[in-house]
Amino acid sequence: MSQRTAPIPARHGVTPSFLQLPAGDWPDLFSFLLERFAHIPAKTWRSRLEKGEVFDHLGRPHSLASPYPANRRIWYYRETEQEVIVPFEADILYRDTRLVVADKPHFLACIPGGRHVQQTLLTRLRSQLDLPALTPIHRLDRETAGVMLFCVDPACRAGYQMLFQSRQVQKEYEAIARFDQSLVLPRIHQSLLREEPGRFVMREIAGTPNSETRIELLAQRGHWGRYRLLPHTGRKHQLRAHLAALGIPILNDPWYPRLLGDKAADDFSAPLQLLARAISFTDPYSGKTQRFTSARRLDWPDAD
Template identity: 60%
Template sequence: MTRAVPPLPARDGVAASRLWLPAGDWPDLASFLAARFPHLDAGVWVRRFANGEVLDELGQPLRADTPYRAGRCLHYYREVPLERVVPFSETVLYRDARLLVVDKPHFLATIPSGKHLHQTLLMRLRKSLDLPQLTPIHRLDRETAGVMLFCVDPASRGAYQTLFAERRVAKTYEAIVHHRARLSLPRVHRSRLVERDDSFVMHEVDGEPNSETRVELIATTGDTARLRLMPLTGKKHQLRAHLAALGVPIVNDRWYPRLLPDGPDDYDRPLKLLARSIAFTDPFSGEACRFESGRSL
């Protein structure tokens, strides 16, 4: 049975990653970590050991030549070399003892993932507001801007997440899309969305629908249209996939209807998708809450 090991304190807003050592015959810790993370240059672990950044369960630094012992617990703090600064700022819309509501900019990831760590909304807020236990209640794509909810008090997070699970949160988005005059609006689009086998993007397949979005027309300008989107469900990339399937993909979308080659962000061409507002009844106060983004497309 795995022993209970208390978490180590965060460093610069980053929680320590925890790794239980599996059965194996590696001679030392450095050999195991090089095999466990083959995508990292071997020099990364040499430097981390030298700087005392690989720790035991008590937070004590370990040596690279420490003999390997299955079942022990290692801690290390994740890092992203040469992380690019996102030159846009978030705005706090509301804060109390339980809830934090933020207006997220385009290009900023919600949580650490891949090549994004400190330049994520969660890490920025933990540091700038001195809230080391802050956690997101839901998520937005990195490319999407707008209203996001975070929980200040970990014990309260479940109650807010239940609102989303039970579809008691009204979310409204706006998008600018490549217009198709023959598309009849308003409409409700339902489909079954699954991830493709060959990539991380979603596509529609036959079967029982697992996603639903109401689409309304706000205005048209030339060959583009501004739409209001009200998703009932929250599948990955739902709005982007639904609009692409309807033949009206979002302007500047590099993933839908087709995945373009990866490249650096073009800050002059943000995805034209905004989480405009979010509304719900607070599970603790019973008050009706509505928060709206101050951003525009």
């Protein structure tokens, strides 16, 4: 077994996490865990160790009395306290021996992270389809709905990811945002995007562009427009940052044009009006031209 191979299987669709332990003289593993994960209550680690839910590099369970195994790797399953249930389901658009294509709902994170573990699209699909080795080929923001690709066969993942890296995948998005009659459309918007240090958001700054989006107006209703967005690059929050920079931030965006912060975890009343409408590519293994389209829709806001 290689050092990177997990000695324990996925559980409820969640693959185990690991930690490489440093050299040190902690009296026991429990003492180290309390210091290393100070944000996690001591009772949580005590319970995990008492139940044998922390494992050594060979997959053997540690106990509360286990000495500190310096320079070894431990494995465990990530958990969150009182994880909020996301009451929306993904639809399966396509499945074969290499690919699963899902139509992701708003509010559902793609992969485990932070306060989201069970309530993620990857975890749900692994359990629902009995595919513990399923992995995402690309990402969508938690707030964004629409088409997302997953790889069934780990040996094929690199081939699909190469399509994204070499920009051989055509992605089409839709958004509802404020209508500005002074904005000339269609247009190609290019800018240099950088993440603000210590913050979650991206900002445009002066310099050679590293992001590009084609923006088209599909329809207008009062003060609002429905836009088609065709990204040529795939920077973090690119579409959200680009429209905000043009003065037409996407409806219900909590992060742009200014940092407002997260809503309550169980507030599903105002989804971000951004949808990954379609994705097209030539399959590197079958040679078949593939196009997958979301069946979801964005809702126009009230007239006022």
